[in-house]
Amino acid sequence: xxxxxxxxxxxxxxxxxxxxxxxxxxxxxxxxxxxxxxxxxxxxxxxxxxxxxxxxxxxxxxxxxxxxxxxxxxxxxxxxxxxxxxxxxxxxxxxxxxxxxxxxxxxxxxxxxxxxxxxxxxxxxxxxxxxxxxxxxxxxxxxxxxxxxxxxxxxxxxxxxxxxxxxxxxxxxxxxxxxxxxxxxxxxxxxxxxxxxxxxxxxxxxxxxxxxxxxxxxxxxxxxxxxxxxxxxxxxxxxxxxxxxxxxxxxxxxxxxxxxxxxxxxxxxxxxxxxxxxxxxxxxxxxxxxxxxxxxxxxxxxxxxxxxxxxxxxxxxxxxxxxxxxxxxxxxxxxxxxxxxxxxxxxxxxxxxxxxxxxxxxxxxxxxxxxxxxxxxxxxxxxxxxxxxxxxxxxxxxxxxxxxxxxxxxxxxxxxxxxxxxxxxxxxxxxxxxxxxxxxxxxxxxxxxxxxxxxxxxxxxxxxxxxxxxxxxxxxxxxxxxxxxxxxxxxxxxxxxxxxxxxxxxxxxxxxxxxxxxxxxx
Numbered sequence: 001x002x003x004x005x006x007x008x009x010x011x012x013x014x015x016x017x018x019x020x021x022x023x024x025x026x027x028x029x030x031x032x033x034x035x036x037x038x039x040x041x042x043x044x045x046x047x048x049x050x051x052x053x054x055x056x057x058x059x060x061x062x063x064x065x066x067x068x069x070x071x072x073x074x075x076x077x078x079x080x081x082x083x084x085x086x087x088x089x090x091x092x093x094x095x096x097x098x099x100x101x102x103x104x105x106x107x108x109x110x111x112x113x114x115x116x117x118x119x120x121x122x123x124x125x126x127x128x129x130x131x132x133x134x135x136x137x138x139x140x141x142x143x144x145x146x147x148x149x150x151x152x153x154x155x156x157x158x159x160x161x162x163x164x165x166x167x168x169x170x171x172x173x174x175x176x177x178x179x180x181x182x183x184x185x186x187x188x189x190x191x192x193x194x195x196x197x198x199x200x201x202x203x204x205x206x207x208x209x210x211x212x213x214x215x216x217x218x219x220x221x222x223x224x225x226x227x228x229x230x231x232x233x234x235x236x237x238x239x240x241x242x243x244x245x246x247x248x249x250x251x252x253x254x255x256x257x258x259x260x261x262x263x264x265x266x267x268x269x270x271x272x273x274x275x276x277x278x279x280x281x282x283x284x285x286x287x288x289x290x291x292x293x294x295x296x297x298x299x300x301x302x303x304x305x306x307x308x309x310x311x312x313x314x315x316x317x318x319x320x321x322x323x324x325x326x327x328x329x330x331x332x333x334x335x336x337x338x339x340x341x342x343x344x345x346x347x348x349x350x351x352x353x354x355x356x357x358x359x360x361x362x363x364x365x366x367x368x369x370x371x372x373x374x375x376x377x378x379x380x381x382x383x384x385x386x387x388x389x390x391x392x393x394x395x396x397x398x399x400x401x402x403x404x405x406x407x408x409x410x411x412x413x414x415x416x417x418x419x420x421x422x423x424x425x426x427x428x429x430x431x432x433x434x435x436x437x438x439x440x441x442x443x444x445x446x447x448x449x450x451x452x453x454x455x456x457x458x459x460x461x462x463x464x465x466x467x468x469x470x471x472x473x474x475x476x477x478x479x480x481x482x483x484x485x486x487x488x489x490x491x492x493x494x495x496x497x498x499x500x501x502x503x504x505x506x507x508x509x510x511x512x513x514x515x516x517x518x519x520x521x522x
Contacts, residue, residue, distance in 0.1 A: 005043025
């Protein structure tokens, strides 16, 4: 059943989670003003799925059930699925800034893949557990919080070495009915207004960390679960023209001996496979982040162009403004192009037969947006002028002693009403120069992992070996010759042939593909 935004909000009333915000316990999440922008943002993911014009990208047919489901809860079975998801995320974030539910998509796909892998290796039944859960989530159209990032404690130490073991979520008890978990997840987007949490490890585990290698589903109001959150966006602030309507809360989720029945456990102690799931989730999520920040870039491009017009400038005629606007477009569409390439070059996961974005393009796109988000803000500031942080407060717009005077002196382009210029300036301030602007910067930089992690994944997955093979092949053909000598072929048996390269330079490229990328065959 597909829900509407109103039905989603009403569904939250059937849960009784323990939630704190601003030092106070929340009696009703659905009616808490501090969370309204987040609930509004998730509501868009529900309403857009019900609109016929958005159906091609917002809905998908789940191959394991034959049912039509929300794209944000779908398992990808083709490159086209990934392209549609990328477009859907961009569309949602054009409207909301951050829509959260693509996190559920990324986690569900990663868990689907790892459960198949563990079952094949260990003979377990985690895959069936997860498939049953997946269908329940899709049928009920739930919102899922991704409880992945642990508190971590001393980051120089592994989970089992921590002075306080609860700095990571871990298994404290097993019995015939299920497992009991304790620990802390520190950064959970949208935590207060989720239906359930997917608990996942945030790193590759060693054998000593086996009890920390746990993946399961937990209702938001499970006994022993507590959420300590911050407000979503800037609720109630008049100047926050965007983020008083749309934003996301983040929360610390504390598990204190929370019981999880076996049918909701997707692995428990299979430490050897934690890295596989973590890396796959990162690839899916970085792919989604590309779409999300492209939607954010669309907001800055539109607002920047409006502000230029309101200030009396035509970027097509003002070279310095045109250069800045083109740079903003280049940044946005540049990293988005990596998302498209990552979709086109997606590969089938051999165990689950679902599709995973190409990790190189996915990580390059996320790395570009992570490091260029501050450039995007700077460009928006440049083309807008200092008015975005120098305006009087919105209360002056209705002050009879000041409003008329301000409207007269702060109007620039006679064809653009004063109110439109001021609203656009406050819109840009909200997105780039406020608390909310800082939030977008930080989640762009660190969301889905640090830039260092992305660089590691790019190097680990890039086919450097094929480039070594290329150069060795050219060298063996005698391209490096004395001046005046003819070029002759000099291919040695066993080197750089079609069956693989045994050149010394390629031998060290462990686990790296030795062939160049090829377009997928549909």
